[in-house]
């Protein structure tokens with residue numbers, strides 16, 4: 001009997017056992033598979049129909065609207081880009097964020113989406129700016145009025161270890177963004193550049209006329225991107241603003257956003273995040289690299305600019321950008337502070353006696369850099385308002401790690 005059932009089962013024919021219908025189990029699983037396949041096919045068709053641009057209502061992001069500036073914020077899941085997106089949204093702009101989350105945080109996007117849930121305010125597109133097809137598709141499907149191009153890998157130390165990554169991600173991707181802007185008639189660009197393009201000039205403070213001689217691949221890649229933009233601009237009507245930031249610190253005063261590098265990038269990280277991480281016990285101390293620079297206390301001197309002020313400079317640059325014109329501006333406080341001073345201020349602000357290890361210099365670092373920000377005051381009426389706050393660090397949220405989820 002048992003053998004009979006088995007052989008019948010193998011034959012794949014319906015059979016009867018003692019008057020009961022017997023459905024071959026092999027055949028049954030085939031049937032189930034077919035049902036699952038048919039159901040999935042129907043679900044897929046429904047999804048395609050639902051999201052088909054021709055059948056659903058047109059996206060508010062795909063057409064220009066009088067009185068609304070639609071800004072593409074590349075790198076908007078990152079530290080500065082997310083703060084810029086917040087400010088643009090607060091100022092009633094329409095924002096599209098493009099980010100590959102290689103360095104940014106999905107948590108920042110969620111914070112922004114929760115603050116601005118209304119349709120047509122904010123969209124997030126997960127894409128890599130190194131992918132020309134993806135970039136072209138984004139520009140084809142959206143009607144941008146301006147681009148703020150923040151997306152980049154941005155660690156001096158890392159750039160000395162992996163220079164090609166920097167030339168690819170910064171220089172080559174900026175070229176792609178620029179080509180897409182030209183092809184799709186997007187005529188305003190605000191570009192995130194850096195004081196690293198100046199290298200280590202003999203004379204301080206640094207003005208926009210100071211010759212650019214970068215001393216690390218990060219600075220060189222940014223200078224090359226600037227040069228591409230400026231060459232393109234010679235025969236174009238594009239409105240271009242190049243902002244050369246000094247050292248950016250701080251966070252949204254309401255504590256909703258902040259600087260939260262991925263844990264694996266901490267080693268390359270910047271002094272601000274490193275100080276606060278150490279104060280909170282997230283790391284077991286702070287590593288200060290280089291104590292033999294020709295400065296008063298031997299540590300590097302930097303010009304620390306608050307992110308809120310920096311974002312304000314972008315808003316002013318966007319408002320003043322003129323077709324066919326290019327503006328290049330330093331964005332800094334005009335005052336240098338040593339790393340040791342920064343650490344002491346952090347200790348005072350947090351009340352934590354941070355353990356500090358002093359290590360040899362890091363390749364690619366320069367001794368002293370601070371800005372002359374008089375041009376941006378004169379032409380854009382911008383000045384750093386948070387200087388006192390930055391110097392005392394008194395109002396800084398202690399850390400931002402808990403605000404973010406890992407991307």
Ligand SMILES: NC(=O)c1ccc[n+]([C@@H]2O[C@H](COP(=O)([O-])OP(=O)(O)OC[C@H]3O[C@@H](n4cnc5c(N)ncnc54)[C@H](O)[C@@H]3O)[C@@H](O)[C@H]2O)c1
Pocket residue numbers: 074075076077078079080081098099100101102103104105127128129130149150151152153154169173192193194195244245246247248249270
């Ligand atoms: N933080 C500073 O002190 C400072 C100083 C000078 C200039 N800058 C410039 O400001 C900009 C923003 O810096 P940040 O400190 O916010 O860095 P960040 O790492 O926090 O943000 C950069 C964002 O760009 C995204 N990104 C990187 N490559 C991408 C790609 N190929 N496609 C899509 N998205 C990509 C990352 O995922 C990240 O979200 C950078 O261009 C940087 O060079 C920063």
